[in-house]
Amino acid sequence: MLRSDPQARAALKAPAQVVSLRVNGEWREIAVKPRVTLVEAIRDLVGLTGTKASCESGTCGACTVLLDGRPVVSCLTLAVACDGMEVRTVEGLTDGEKLSALQEAFLEYGAVQCGFCTPGMLMSATALLERDPKPDRETINKALEGNLCRCTGYNGIVDAVLAASGQTRPRKE
Amino acid sequence: MQSELKYVGKSVRRKDGPDKVTGRAVYTQDVRLPNTLVGRILRSPHPHARIVRIDTSRARALPGVKAVITVEDTKGIKHGFVETPRYPPDQEVLARGKVVHVGEEVAALAAVDALTAQRALDLIEVEYEVLPAVFDPEEAMRPGAPEIHPSHPKAPSGLANVGGTTATEWGDVERGFAESDYVREDRFDCQLRTHGYLEPHVTLAQWENGKLNVWTSSMGTFVKRAKLAKVLDLPQSSVRIHKTYVGGTFGGKIDLYSHEYCACHLSMLTGRPVQITASREEIFNAYRHSQPLTLEIKTGVKKDGTIVAQRIRAINNAGAFRGSGVVVIFLAWGFTMIPYRIPNLKYEGFSVYTNNTVRAPQRGHGAPKVRFAIESQMDMIAEALGIDPVEIRLRNARGPGEKLPNGDDTHRGNLSECIRVAAERSGLLAKFGRDRSQPPKGTIRRGIGIGVSAYMGGTLIYPNGSGVIVKMNDDGTAIVLTGAIDIGQGSETVIAQIVAEELGVTPDDVKIISSDTDTTPQDIGAWISGMTYVTGNAARQAAGNAREKLLQVAAEKLGVRADELVAADKVVSHRLNPELRMTYREVVASSIAKRRGDTIIGEGFWRTMRDEPAHPSLATTRGRWTENYAFSAQVAEVEVDIETGEARLVKAYTVHDCGFPINPALVKGQIDGQVSMALGHAFMEEVLVKDGYTLNPNWLEYRMPTIHEMAESEDADVITEQYRVGQPYRTKEVGEGLISGVLAAMGNAVYDATGVRLRSTPFSAERILEGLRDLEFQKRKKHKEVRA
Numbered sequence: 001m002l003r004s005d006p007q008a009r010a011a012l013k014a015p016a017q018v019v020s021l022r023v024n025g026e027w028r029e030i031a032v033k034p035r036v037t038l039v040e041a042i043r044d045l046v047g048l049t050g051t052k053a054s055c056e057s058g059t060c061g062a063c064t065v066l067l068d069g070r071p072v073v074s075c076l077t078l079a080v081a082c083d084g085m086e087v088r089t090v091e092g093l094t095d096g097e098k099l100s101a102l103q104e105a106f107l108e109y110g111a112v113q114c115g116f117c118t119p120g121m122l123m124s125a126t127a128l129l130e131r132d133p134k135p136d137r138e139t140i141n142k143a144l145e146g147n148l149c150r151c152t153g154y155n156g157i158v159d160a161v162l163a164a165s166g167q168t169r170p171r172k173e
Numbered sequence: 174m175q176s177e178l179k180y181v182g183k184s185v186r187r188k189d190g191p192d193k194v195t196g197r198a199v200y201t202q203d204v205r206l207p208n209t210l211v212g213r214i215l216r217s218p219h220p221h222a223r224i225v226r227i228d229t230s231r232a233r234a235l236p237g238v239k240a241v242i243t244v245e246d247t248k249g250i251k252h253g254f255v256e257t258p259r260y261p262p263d264q265e266v267l268a269r270g271k272v273v274h275v276g277e278e279v280a281a282l283a284a285v286d287a288l289t290a291q292r293a294l295d296l297i298e299v300e301y302e303v304l305p306a307v308f309d310p311e312e313a314m315r316p317g318a319p320e321i322h323p324s325h326p327k328a329p330s331g332l333a334n335v336g337g338t339t340a341t342e343w344g345d346v347e348r349g350f351a352e353s354d355y356v357r358e359d360r361f362d363c364q365l366r367t368h369g370y371l372e373p374h375v376t377l378a379q380w381e382n383g384k385l386n387v388w389t390s391s392m393g394t395f396v397k398r399a400k401l402a403k404v405l406d407l408p409q410s411s412v413r414i415h416k417t418y419v420g421g422t423f424g425g426k427i428d429l430y431s432h433e434y435c436a437c438h439l440s441m442l443t444g445r446p447v448q449i450t451a452s453r454e455e456i457f458n459a460y461r462h463s464q465p466l467t468l469e470i471k472t473g474v475k476k477d478g479t480i481v482a483q484r485i486r487a488i489n490n491a492g493a494f495r496g497s498g499v500v501v502i503f504l505a506w507g508f509t510m511i512p513y514r515i516p517n518l519k520y521e522g523f524s525v526y527t528n529n530t531v532r533a534p535q536r537g538h539g540a541p542k543v544r545f546a547i548e549s550q551m552d553m554i555a556e557a558l559g560i561d562p563v564e565i566r567l568r569n570a571r572g573p574g575e576k577l578p579n580g581d582d583t584h585r586g587n588l589s590e591c592i593r594v595a596a597e598r599s600g601l602l603a604k605f606g607r608d609r610s611q612p613p614k615g616t617i618r619r620g621i622g623i624g625v626s627a628y629m630g631g632t633l634i635y636p637n638g639s640g641v642i643v644k645m646n647d648d649g650t651a652i653v654l655t656g657a658i659d660i661g662q663g664s665e666t667v668i669a670q671i672v673a674e675e676l677g678v679t680p681d682d683v684k685i686i687s688s689d690t691d692t693t694p695q696d697i698g699a700w701i702s703g704m705t706y707v708t709g710n711a712a713r714q715a716a717g718n719a720r721e722k723l724l725q726v727a728a729e730k731l732g733v734r735a736d737e738l739v740a741a742d743k744v745v746s747h748r749l750n751p752e753l754r755m756t757y758r759e760v761v762a763s764s765i766a767k768r769r770g771d772t773i774i775g776e777g778f779w780r781t782m783r784d785e786p787a788h789p790s791l792a793t794t795r796g797r798w799t800e801n802y803a804f805s806a807q808v809a810e811v812e813v814d815i816e817t818g819e820a821r822l823v824k825a826y827t828v829h830d831c832g833f834p835i836n837p838a839l840v841k842g843q844i845d846g847q848v849s850m851a852l853g854h855a856f857m858e859e860v861l862v863k864d865g866y867t868l869n870p871n872w873l874e875y876r877m878p879t880i881h882e883m884a885e886s887e888d889a890d891v892i893t894e895q896y897r898v899g900q901p902y903r904t905k906e907v908g909e910g911l912i913s914g915v916l917a918a919m920g921n922a923v924y925d926a927t928g929v930r931l932r933s934t935p936f937s938a939e940r941i942l943e944g945l946r947d948l949e950f951q952k953r954k955k956h957k958e959v960r961a
Contacts, residue, residue, distance in 0.1 A: 049203035050196015052420070054371050055453040059872035062371055090196035099194065107190040110842045114661030115193030116371040116420025122194060144880045148872065150369045150421050151661050152842060153849030154883040 019083045023048065024092030032079045038072070039063040041079035042089060050090040050119050061147035064120035065089050071127045073146070090119035093126065102126060105160035113151030121147045125161050134165050181674040181896050184838035188665040188685060189418065201375045201390045201417045202450065209377070210239055210283040212436050212449035213290040215297050216459050217272035217279055220528035220865030221306035221319065224271055224279070224299060231296040232282060237289035240442040241282040241297070242435065244269040250404045252429050254497040254533075259792060260337060263322070264494045264531075266404050266434040271304070273321050273493035274530050275865045276459025281435035283447045307334070308865060310467070310490040310525035321493060321526040327792070334526040336491055337499035339506055341794040343578055344517030349482025353473025355557060360469045361546035362933035364859040367462040368535055369850075369877050372420020374451040374460065378436040380444060385412045385437055390419050392427045393698020395636050395656055398690045400429040405437055409690075416688040419660040423850070424534035424909075425461060427700045428496065457870030461533035462860055464501045465490045466542040470550055478558055478565035482517035485509060487543075489532075491524040496531040498524035501539040503791040508543040508913070510578055511627035511802055512588055513569040518578075520794075528865050534700070536847070540626060540913040541854060545934060548624040548917030552924065561605065562623050562921065563596045570625065571804070573893075579789065580797050584903070585893040586830055588625060588804040594889055595623060595806035595828040604810070608926055616816040619823070622921025623808045628910025630801040631703020631781040633788045638780030639708040640694030641715040643672060645773040647765075649743045649757030650682040651719070656696025657708045658688035662908055663839040664704050668712045670835055675716035675898055677741040678757070694776075702906040705835055706801055707779050710901055714777025717899055722773045726764040727755045803905035805829035807914035811922040815945055818938035820923055822852040822884040825915050832894040832905035840907050841888060847912040848886045853878045854912070855919040855936055 016031040023046055030045040039056075042065065043049050051074060054062035058076040065074045066088040093100050102125055105111070112118050121144065128135055128143035135143065140161050149157060162168065192198040229241045244267040251262035268279050280297050284290035305319040312318055313334040321334050328335035350356050376389040385407065391397045394414035402409045419426070432449040440447040451460065469486040487505045491498025502522025509520065555565040570588040577583065596602060601621055608618045642654040653672050657664040669683040676683075687693060697707050720740050727745040728735035731753055738745050745760055747753035755763070764773055781799050789796030808826040813819070825848045834840045857876045861868040869875045894903045916934070924930045929944030 043203075048196070049199070049205075052200070052372070053202060054373060054420075055872055057453065057871060057873075059453075060371060090194075094195055099191070103194040106194050107186055110838050110845075112187060112190055112193050113663070113842055113846065114371070114421040115189065115198055115418060116200065118193050119196050141880050148369075148371065148877055148879065150371055150423070150850070150877065151846045153845035153847075153878070153886060154880045155845045155886055156842065158880070158883065 017080050019079055021082055022086040024088055034078065034080050036079045038065065038074035038077040038079050038082055042074060042087065048089050048091050052116055052119055054116065061124065062117050062120045064123045064147060066123055066127055069127065069130065071124045088123070090122055093122060102129065102160070102164040105164035109159040109163055110156035111152060111160040117147060117149040121149065121157060128161070129165055134167060135161070178896060179674060180670045180680055181835055182833065184836055185666060185670050185680050187663055188669050189659055198418045200372055200420055201377060201388045202372070204377050204388045204417060206377065206379055206446040209446040209448050210285060210439070210443060211287045211290045212281060212283045212439050212447045213294050214278050214432055214435060214449065215280040215294050217268065217275060217277040219272060219301055219303055220275050221304040221321065222272050222301035223304060224268060225302050226300040227280060228298040229280060231298065232293040235289065235293050235296060237285040238293045239283045239285070239445065240439050241280060242438055242442070243267060243280045247438065248406050250406060252400050252404050253495055254428050255495060255499055255791070260495060260499055266431050274528050276455070276530060277493070278431035281439060283439040283443055306528040306865060308527050308529055310488050310527055313525050313527050314523065321528060335523055336495045336526050337502065337524045337791070339502045339522040339792060339794060340520065341506060342519040344482070346482045346484050346517045346519040349517035350473040353481045354476045355554065356471065356473040357550070357554060357557070358469070358471040359550050359553070359932060360467065361549065362467050363465055363542045363545065364935055365462050365465050365862060366535070366854055366858045367457065367860050367875065368423040368425035370421030370423055370425055373453060373456060374426065374430060374432060375448065376433045376436040377446060377448045378440040379446040380440040383411060385441070386415060387412065387437060388415045388417050389433055390417070390426055392419070392422045392658065392660055392700045393696070394658055394688045394690050395695050396427065396698050397429065397433070399635065401433060401437060404429065404434050413691045414689070419658065422660045422699070423536045424538065428461060428533050453872070454870045457860065457875065458867045459530060461496065461531050463535040464498060464532040464539065466501065466505060466539060468543065468546040470546055472550060472554065474554055474558070476558060478555060478560050478568045480513055480515050480569050483515045484519045487522040489522065489524045490527050490529065492527060492529045492531040494531045497534050498532055499791055503794060504539040505543050506794050507629065507798065508540040508626070509547065512571060512625050512804065514571060529862060536850060536909040537912045538909070540628065540910065541851070541916045544624055544626045544913035545917045545920055548914070549920050549930070549932070552622070552921045553930065561602060563592060563602060566592050566623065566625060579794065581799065581802070583802055584800065586802045586804050587891060587893060588627065588806065590891050591804050591806040591828045591830060592625060594891060595808050595826055598828065598887070598889060599808040599826040601808055605925060609928055616814050618813045618815055618926040619810065620813065620922040620924065620926025621808060621810045622918045622925055623806060624914035624917025624921065625806045626910055626913035627802055627804045628702060628906040629799040630803060630906035631706045632701050632799045633781055633785065634701055636695050636697060638778060639696040639711045640776065640778045641708065641711040642694055643676065643715040643719045643775040645719055645757070645761050647758065647761055649678070649761065651676060651678060653683055653685050653712065654693045655685065655687050655708060655712065656693045657704055658699050660699045662699060662843065663836060664699065664708065666839065667705050667709060667835045671709050671712045672716040675713050676720055678743055682743070702908055702910070703781065703801070705904045707781060709835065709904060710779035711777040713902070714779065715775045717775070718777055719773055719775025722775065723757060723760050726767070726773070727760045729767065730755060730763045801832065801903055801905045803829065803831055803907065803910055805911055805914050807911065807918050809915055809918035809922045811919055811926060813923060813926045813941060815927060818942035818945070820856055820936055820941060821882065822855065822919060824885040824887065827886065827888040827911055827915065828891060829888065829907065829911060830891045830893050830905065831907040832903045833892060833896045834890055835904060840890065843907050844888045844911055845886045847909070848884060848915055849878050851912045851916040852882060852884055852919065854916055854934060857935065859935055
């Protein structure tokens with residue numbers, strides 16, 4: 001937090017920079033102050049509110065987006081550092097009105113309750129399936145370990161990722 | 174005539190699902206209004222201090238600051254979680270005269286942007302005179318302890334800081350103990366745990382043309398409206414709470430919060446929308462968490478394990494205002510008396526003010542702590558008597574048709590059956606004691622344990638009942654107006670299923686308009702475990718009412734009696750002559766033509782126990798509570814590493830009786846979520862507080878279960894109720910009662926794995942190691958004594 005007046009004034013007065021982002025396939029130019037985070041830019045300047053702001057300290061994963069195909073917590077990413085990069089958000093997962101296989105699986109397997117972690121969870125899982133179409137349980141855990149979900153206990157989410165990758169849930173014991 | 178159920182009892186997909194997987198779902202933080210100001214709250218840096226002086230002039234003078242308020246700018250109207258003659262509202266929306274916990278709201282302001290608002294907060298000067306503070310409830314109760322608030326006038330004299338008491342007894346406990354074959358007394362404690370809703374607290378308020386529009390993350394819009402209108406001194410018709418999706422609550426968003434009031438007041442002062450969002454750090458430091466409860470339990474039993482007498486003393490560390498603290502000490506009695514028969518009981522509960530943050534309800538509202546304590550002691554008793562954990566529970570468990578001490582009835586609820594099924598499914602008795610009698614190689618020990626619980630649903634708290642309206646459209650589809658708020662539990666889906674079933678349309682034909690206080694009827698809200706029962710029955714009635722009207726209009730048109738007709742698949746047809754038929758579209762058109770434009774609207778209302786007074790007494794427990802008790806037995810298998818002390822839940826078995834499951838997939842979702850939350854309670858989570866300051870105000874240091882901790886969760890539903898179209902039905906509780914038995918089961922399983930009996934949660938690695946070292950020490954001491 002900015003405690004002293006001169007510091008705060010300096011931050012307020014830092015000039016905005018123009019940043020080009022390719023958001024879900026569309027190029028957008030936005031003017032941002034250096035302190036503006038990617039989640040703020042996406043939600044407030046680009047106007048896509050599907051990406052959620054929760055802890056704003058990189059601990060919960062709700063704001064996960066794909067930056068040049070890699071999942072990042074957009075609350076810890078500065079917008080000015082993303083100039084010329086491709087950003088994919090939850091709004092970019094559908095093909096028109098058609099849900100992706102992963103989105104369908106999330107609905108089918110009880111991966112969604114309150115839905116607040118869902119956009120970030122979907123983005124982390126999408127990145128996973130793009131680099132590993134048939135992930136095993138350990139790989140799924142590793143890919144989704146940064147995304148907190150308080151509602152489902154993760155059971156539905158794991159089932160959905162397995163189903164979307166054409167794997168049935170492995171039977172245990 | 175009973176036909177096969179089409180939509181109810183089926184795992185219909187969530188109505189809100191498509192919006193939630195595409196980012197279209199609008200949560201409060203997603204609502205955007207032009208010209209919105211950013212609101213911020215100035216909070217107390219002290220746990221207990223007199224406010225000598227507040228000077229806001231420098232903040233007001235800062236360019237970009239539009240309004241600053243302190244308590245002097247308010248009307249001084251108090252509010253409380255409980256508002257009864259015995260427990261009148263006790264808290265103002267901003268601190269007056271003194272602060273009583275770290276993070277208490279002292280002033281609020283609105284500015285053009287977040288940085289300006291933050292700078293302005295730093296410019297508010299507050300002079301405090303620090304007062305002695307007290308954080309432990311038993312210290313706070315002692316005469317001469319620093320007084321946070323005067324004790325309740327009806328509290329036992331001489332005790333300090335007692336905000337409220339619950340006292341009840343039946344039979345003769347002392348005689349009961351004398352007649353018992355075995356008596357033991359134990360003390361149990363638990364930690365402070367936070368709700369962990371992912372969506373932070375956030376409120377947007379817009380004052381326009383004498384109307385206050387509010388969007389806020391809550392669990393019941395009608396409760397919020399009532400409380401906001403009251404503290405703002407506005408008629409309820411001038412306050413509209415709009416629908417938004419809610420990103421998790423778990424009990425933590427039902428109270429009125431200062432930021433909600435401040436956003437409204439600041440908007441009224443500036444004429445511009447004001448949004449206040451709590452940061453995660455603020456939520457950890459200053460907002461309301463659970464209620465750490467200390468329980469002293471003395472139990473006397475016969476040789477066969479039958480409970481003869483029980484004496485319980487509960488002390489609730491209730492925080493700096495009354496909050497729901499006085500409810501928890503009442504509920505702790507309730508969660509004691511539902512599952513097991515207790516012929517002689519003496520219960521006393523104390524809700525004690527301390528200089529900690531105020532407490533809120535949290536999923537289970539005391540039940541996890543109560544069941545952990547009682548179920549742990551049940552296992553200790555069983556071991557002492559040489560009987561197994563299933564037998565002692567079956568000896569005492571309630572079955573169908575039992576009268577509870579408060580006059581309520583268990584109806585078809587059956588805890589014994591839940592216990593039997595849980596034991597059988599999990600193979601409990603075959604696995605129990607295995608690793609203790611024959612320790613395997615290596616450091617991993619496996620244990621199994623059982624716990625039971627019971628929960629009430631749909632009890633009477635404001636606004637007590639729900640109404641639902643079903644509007645027929647010209648094409649035969651329906652719009653449902655309901656105040657029910659979907660916090661993730663799936664209320665919109667369940668209501669659509671019920672309406673579809675009763676009305677003879679598909680769930681896709683039903684569109685839900687919900688939780689808007691101006692356009693939907695009053696609703697109990699998602700906070701007393703009764704929405705599917707109360708609002709569900711109102712929906713059933715409303716749809717039934719619309720169906721009756723459809724049949725009546727069709728009967729007139731077709732020239733037959735209405736009771737000769739049936740309604741299904743958007744067609745009204747004659748029972749015996751299916752040729753005689755009208756589509757719903759035709760019926761609605763006929764109604765409009767014949768009845769001078771009257772279309773068809775159905776209405777329904779529901780309340781638990783219509784003829785009973787509003788609620789039981791929190792002080793004496795007298796009065797009926799509900800007609801719906803859900804019972805459950807849960808088994809946990811855990812693994813403990815005896816080298817590191819680390820424990821984890823491997824598998825949970827939940828056997829429950831939720832009445833009739835309207836949507837089994839949603840029921841399963843509630844179970845899995847509660848198992849996960851319970852394992853967080855058991856092994857991971859604790860808000861660490863020192864002298865009133867939170868030491869771990871973030872999710873790095875406060876660890877919630879991640880995907881790595883996911884436990885296998887298996888469940889079985891002991892279905893005790895039926896659903897019949899056109900008849901009231903009983904669904905029971907499933908959203909918060911299932912966090913308790915499994916928590917207790919984990920404690921018992923840790924003991925089964927290691928021989929370490931923990932009397933307080935969480936079962937951290939440190940505590941388990943300490944227990945193991947203690948066991949080792951005892952063993953050596955015994956060995957030495959034998960040798961000597």
